[in-house]
Amino acid sequence: MRLYDYFRSSAAFRVRIALALKGLEADRTYVHLRRGEQRGAAYLQVNSFGLVPSLELDDGSVLTQSLAIIEYLDEEYPEPAFLPGGPLDRARVRSLALSLAADTHPITNLRVLEELRSVYGADDEGVAAWYRHWVLQTFPALDAALEADPGTGVFCHGDTPTLADICLVPQVFGAARFDLDLEAFPTLKRITAACMDLSAFDNARPERQPEA
């Protein structure tokens, strides 16, 4: 397998965690987002949407979209499971994951921040304020929901990491880059710390990637 990766991409970070939790090794090609390599001809041959990550399988198939890749890995390599057994619990985990992966991250990723700069003249502070605004549309409700729900354990759901944790940690790392204080979100902070105790999460962090 080959992962098309970028150290600071939250979506790629998710897939790095997922691969490591499954004990899978992938070769890596770094696609430098700040240099626009995702829009270059070579990468568009891999992923015509020009987005990172992509996962190329040994038969040449290319999977795109981090959550689709992670669900694929979970179906092909069932242990350890990223989703619990019952449909209601699975819906809970997917919903927690999507509150980040659909309703937070896409509004705050690099291409959106660049568009704010180029169309609306946003400066560094404007971009940071936009980032924090959208994270703060999600984190208070997410923290409270996790705190209140008996389904929450050491991790977002129970005592093993799930798809929800795989989405949480990269969003927390992104928020830290924009100086968002996690002290107000004790449950998110606690779960993130539990994740970072696992080498699969720790080794996937942006600073540990070779091109960082």
Place this chain on the structure above:
Amino acid sequence: MRLYDYFRSSAAFRVRIALALKGLEADRTYVHLRRGEQRGAAYLQVNSFGLVPSLELDDGSVLTQSLAIIEYLDEEYPEPAFLPGGPLDRARVRSLALSLAADTHPITNLRVLEELRSVYGADDEGVAAWYRHWVLQTFPALDAALEADPGTGVFCHGDTPTLADICLVPQVFGAARFDLDLEAFPTLKRITAACMDLSAFDNARPERQPEA
């Protein structure tokens, strides 16, 4: 079941289609997004994230996030299936769906457009340009990918509607509201027309909702 719904919400539109395809009936509560009812105390008791849709089950459980709800419906009511059988095909369908539900829709939904108005003074034309910009980051690649892939049939994957079609149609309806011409995207146009021939899609369209 009770669906907390809003006629113009793309995410709620997806769940209306999914319920209808499964032959399920749900009572409906309309949450008027333009009046801010999603941030009112009554609705926050249902969904503390203040987002539409939510699906309340007969046992009182509340499911949130449209894709999590739709995967739940597919697991609990397997026929007709929203995902194909093999992991690679399932990854393809989920990826197509997420190219819209994660990488397009969240950047262009009402709360983001309102934020652009309030923070950056965007006017109607600015908001429409923003909307079209993000749709045009996805539709060309999506149209070409669907045209090129032998997995595409009458619908996005094969000859029965999947999660991908359920995400496509609401995005096409949204784009039409912002005067985006679908002529440049013949495969999206063809698949959308095939969907709209089905009553499950047609009855779910915004104009057919009681509060429209």
